[in-house]
Each structure stands twice: as structure tokens, then as C-alpha cells.
Amino acid sequence: MSNLERHPVELLCPPEGPAGPVVQVLSPREVPLGGPRAMNVRRTLPQRGRTTIGAWCFADHYGPDDVQVTAGMIVPPHPHTGLQTVSWLFEGEIEHRDSAGSHAMVRPGAVNLMTAGRGISHSEVSTRETTRLHGVQLWVALPEASRHVAPFFEHADTSPVAMGDAAVRVFVGSLVGSGAPEASVTVFSPLLGAQLELPPFGTVELELDPAFEHGVLVDSGPVEISATDAPSGELAEDTVSTTAAWSELAFLEAGRRRIRLSAEAEPVRVILLGGVPFGEELVMWWNFIGRDHDEIVEFRRQWQADVIGRDNPDGRFGTVAGYDGSPLPAPELPTVRLKPRP
Template identity: 70%
Template sequence: MSNLERDPIELVCPPEHSQAAVIQVLTPRDVPLGGPRAMNVRRTLPQRGRTTIGAWCFADHYGPDDVAASGGMVVPPHPHTGLQTVSWLFEGEIEHHDSTGSAEFVRPGAVNLMTAGRGIAHSEVSTPTTSRLHGVQLWVALPDAARGVAPFFEHAETEPVEVDDAVVRVFTGALPGVGAEASVTLFSPLVGAQIELPAGGEAWIELDPAFEHGLLVDRGPVTATVAALESELDDAPADSDPLTVAGHTSHLAWSELGYLAPGHEGVRLRADPHSPARIVLIGGIPFGEELVMWWNFIGRNHDEIAEFRRQWQADVIARGDGDGRFGTVSGFDGPPLPAPELPTVRLKPRS
């Protein structure tokens, strides 16, 4: 998905060093994708309070959206650099085309992962049979060693796995204690999973304590209780529940994201007695590189971003030859998306 804001903020994202013992609750901001009948998304990452969770650097949560009222998703060909896009749907269907020649449908239960690497262009359009559109669009920042790779596209089905009362689908990486691992290519240690609970249900989800994690609530509310590492529980009786000895509980409402710093071995999720719950869990090793994010580009400094924009405007928008960095997208009826104007000043890193 493209960032269709007319005046996108240039974000310089320093490496994050979080300490921490409680669940930080992040609330999204509404962003319209397009004109007056735009489909609105709830953008949770990046924001002032947190720019990354592992290498996850962008999270749009949208729907359930009545396509008849909003017009659905119509995102013309647009560029990306230095990232991977991860498309995950709860309802509806989206048609994807990109400049590597890939053409695929995004459907619930399957993940579409597109690696932009040195540069790619793609389009996304909800299909005519879609009446409700509902899902998340996620971006992963590529580490410096991998951001120049040739672009490619992957599609993978996922398998449901029962964990206590929950049904879990792992769509990137692997989740400890769950016998499922996504088959898509990653360039840094990551996990992404959908967790569904019936009304009143609960599940203990094991976590990698080296990861930081985010819990995005698609259907809720949800109560989350985290446990610290066993080393913090040495003085507790052997038969004690770790959550009663060293833990923190937070109540997460619909569309909120709960952030967990590294150092937790698990989280207990409980659905409201009157409502089922659905959570998207993302996580990874804290990302130790400084990023500059602007529009649909990720680079390492302002000059790189300016050069990506120049090439997109010159090769694709002005000439339309598609022979440069980003190539040509077939399968979309309409012109590509021009880049917004760059800021007139260099922005400093946010604290």
C-alpha cells in the first residue's frame, strides 16, 4: 500500500533503546487514502512515541470498510525502496501487480510479501467482488546489508494452529511454542502472527525474550498480562503462576497497540466475556540502524531519499519508460502516482 498523504512527514528514526517493564499503549491516527470518498486507515507506526518494533516500521490498520461507500482500495503504481511490504487481510480481496511481473491476489489466510530492495513499483486494487475490506498493511525496514537486493515477490498460505483457546496463524518468521513457521524470506529476525480468541477465551503465547513485540487489537477489547524472564522469578515458589509473581496487566481497546520491550518470555491474552478477540502480533530484534522514511521510500539520509524521488519522477512520471530503478507495472489501467514535493528543510531526528 502507498502512503497517499499529500504532505508526508520525513522521519529520521534513530535506533531505539527501550527499557521496560510495562505495556506501553499506542493509539493510532486516522489517515485518509485519497480524496473525499477515501478509505480511512488507522496508522499506528510510525508515531512520535515509537517508530519501530524490531524491523517493523509501518502499520496501517483498516476496515471493516464498506466498499460501496468508500470506493475501496485503488492505489495506482507507486515506488518503494529499502523495505518489505507485508499484506494481511481479514476480509475482502486485493489484486496486486508489480514491476517484477508478479500478479497475485491477497486473500484472508495468506500473506503477500514484496521485497522492494533497491527499488520496485506496484499497484493494489480491491476486486469487484469485494463488499467489505478489512486488514493490515505492514512494512519491514531492510538492514543496510540487504537493502540493495534485487526486488522479488512471495505469496504463502498459512496454517491455523490451536494454542489453548486461541487459533494462531504465523505469517512471518516463527513464534516460540507454535508448531508453524512462515515460508517467506526475511532479512532480520522477525515474527508476525494473527491470534483469534473466542469470547471469554484466553491463551498463553510464548515469546522470544530477545524480541520487542507489538499487540495490535483488531477485535477487542483484550487483556494482556506479560511475564518477565525466569531469572526474575528465582525466589518464587516452584508452583507459583509467573503472572502473579512478576507481571504487568494492560487492557487494550480496539485499534490500540500494546508495546512490549525485550525481556518477556510470554503474554497471556484474555478476550472480553462478551466479545471474541483478534490480535496481530509483530516482533523482532530491536532495529539498530538509523532510518530516514519519507513517502514510500526508506533510506539512510535526506540525499538518498531525494535521489529516489528524482529517479521516480524522471523515469516513470516524466518519461514513462520504466527502464530505470523502478521498472513498469502492467495490469493497472491508469497513470502512476506522482511523488509529493520534498520538504524545503532537512528535518532533525525525533527524540
């Protein structure tokens, strides 16, 4: 998915330091995705309180939207560098096309992962058959050693497994002790992405990789989250608990070994994200991830010249075959160079 903000801020994302609170609850901000009938998305990453969870660096939560009201998702061809996009749906269907030659559908229960690497462009459009659109769009920052790989696309179905009261689907990496099969898509740093569903008053206790920091993004809730560094058995004396509501993202720093998720009177569905703390400085602007201001400027110049200007369709970002419409021009760059955020 593109970041369609008209005036995207340029972010310096330093290697994350200690989190402070054991569980930090991050609230989303609403961002319109398109024109007058835009579908709003709720963005929890990046933000001032936290820019990454592992290599996860962007999280949009959207829907359920009646596409007769919002016109659904219509995102023209747009570029990416230095990242992977992870598309996961709860309802609806989205047609994906990219400049690597991929044409695929995003559907519930299957993950679409696109690796931008040195550069790719793609489009995303909800299908005519879709009446409700509901899902998450996630980005993963690529580490220095992998950020210039050739672009490629992967699609993989997932299977649910029962764990406690929960139904668990792992779509990136693996979840320790869940019994769910390891996801078959390619990542370039240790990561976890999983969907968990609980019935009313249900509960599940999960073993965590203590090398990972984790995030719990609430699609339906609220959900009570209890975490500890106890290696096994009951949650211990150091257990801390909090409640996260709809569209909030609860962050747990590395070192937590167990987590318990508990539903109240309403069913719960969450996305569990995890990864080893990302130890590299990033610059994020619009749909590009680079390492400094000048690199971002060059990515934008090439997109505008090669694709928007039609000067070099075989350039860094290629062309998206089969999309009926024009690619998305880049916003204007800030008039000042990047400054670190406090």
C-alpha cells in the first residue's frame, strides 16, 4: 500500500533504545487513503513514541469499510525501496500488480509479500466483487546487507491451528510452541507475524522468543495483555498487565518470555508482530526507505524521471503492466534537510 499523505514527514528512525514501560500502548492516527471518497486507515507505526518493532516499520489498519461508501482501495502504481510489504486481509479481495511481472489476489487467510529491494512499483485495487474491505498493511525494513536485492513477490496460504482458546495463523516467521507451521515467505531478519482469534472470555498463553520485541495490534477487542520474563508455567510475580482497545498497538520490549491474551465479553482478533530490535538507522519518506536524505532525494528523482516522465521505463522502478491509469506522482520534498526527531 502507498502512503498517500500529501505532505509526508521525513523521519529519522534511530536504532531503538530501551522502551521504558514494559507494555507501551500506542494510539493510531487516521490517514485518508485517496481523494474525496477516501478510505481512512489507522496508522500506529511509525510514530513519535516508537518507529519500529523488530524490522516492522509501518502498520496501517483499515476497515471494515463498505466500499459502496468509500469506493474501496484504489492505489495507482507507486514506488518502494528498501522494504518489504506484507498484505493481510480479514475481509474482501485486492488485486495486486507489480513491475516484477506479478499479478495476484490478496484474500483472507493468505499472505502476499512483496520485496522492493533496490526498487519496485506496484498497484493495489479492491475488486468489483468486494463489498467490505478489512485488513492490515505492514512494511518490513530491509537490513543493509539485503536492501539492494532484486525485487520479487511471494504468495502463501496459511492454516489455522488451535492453541488454548485461540485460533492461530502464522503468516511470517514462526511462533514458538504454537504448533502452527512456519511461514513459507522470505524475510531477511528474524521476524514473526501472526493472527490470533479468541472467543468471548477466551484466553491463550504463548511462549515468546526473548530476543524479540513484540507488538499486539488489536483488530477487535479489547484484549487484556499480561507479560512476564518467567521461562515457563504460570505468569510470575513480575507480570505486568494492560488492556489494549480497538486499533491500538501494545508494545513489549525484548526479554519477555511469555504472554497471556484474554478476551472480555466480546471476541478478540489481534495481529502479533515480533522481531529482533532493528540496529540500523533509517530514513523514511513517502514510500521510500533509505539511509540518508540524499538517497531519498535520488529515489524521488528517478521515480519522477523514469516513470512519471516516461524517460526510462526500464529504470529502477520499471512499469506495472495491466493497470488502467497513470502512476502516482511523488509529493514535493521538504524544503529543509532531515533533522532527528526528539
